[in-house]
Amino acid sequence: GTTRVVPSAMRVVDLMHENICRGAISSKRDLYYRDVGLFRSQLAVDNIVEDVACTLEVPRSCLNVVAGGRSIAFGSIRLTTKIRGKRMDQHQHDQQQQEATIHPRTRFILVIEKEATMEYLLSLGFCETHGPCILLTSKGYPDRAVRQLLNDSTSSANQSFGHSLDIPLLALVDCDPYGIEIYLTYRCGSVRSAYDNANLAAETETEIECEHEHECQWSAFERYLIPLTHWDRLKLVKLLTQHPYILRHDGWKKQISRMLMMNRKAELQSL
Secondary structure: OHHHHHHHHHHHHHHHHHHHHHOOOEEHHHHHHOOHHHHOOHHHHHHHHHHHHHHHOOOHHHHOEEOOOOEEEEEOEEEEEEEOOEEEEEOEEOOOOOEEEEOOOOOOEEEEOOHHHHHHHHHOOHHHHHOOOEEEEOOOOOOHHHHHHHHHHHOOOOOOOOOOOOOOEEEEOOEOHHHHHHHHHHHHOOOOOHHHHHHHOOOOOOOOEOOOOOOOOHHHHHHHOEEOOHHHHHHHHHHHHHOHHHHHOHHHHHHHHHHHHHOEEEOHHHO
């Protein structure tokens, strides 16, 4: 209720002030757990943090508060968060990550839709067998920070890593409408951030690849295929008839048309 707004705001400000004085850094989730009884919801803390940053006209990082990391990277990359002069090495790529060091001999970056799939590949020693390489997942749709990283690392004109990079980028996603949308978000950007897609889309001369068609016949996997829902079909038709990238690539039009004709989709794990 409204009676909690002022006490909650004062508590968040107090926690941020404590962090700054101690030189500590907290995630918004951590702030919430430090007084759950008062805040009641994560959204309340998120809104207060953003309001304070907006009122003071400073980035959230100046308040020693970061967003919780959603993306995970593994392999020939070193991610470093730099906040108020402090650096923290990490495997999780959060919204305040500003520096990345990629091994110059990195062969490719493999973007994986699901964390479980990435963990399975790591358990098989994928990086040791095929490396040096980078495996990366955003556990679904990519966040802004990881899209910026991929834009930097796959653009030969970008010098933020100290040397030119032009690393092949591969995508491993579900064979369904949402998997295709995730791929397109990495490759082309999103409608929501259309104003900044030039800096967020993966620009690479080696086309980002996402093969839904295997050399084996689909019939070999028939028992693993799932019928498309009504909403799946609507989404596929929209992609096929309206998305600029799909319209320019006959291979993608063929794949989507085949999915519609077969009325089937597939999860990564089943194949």
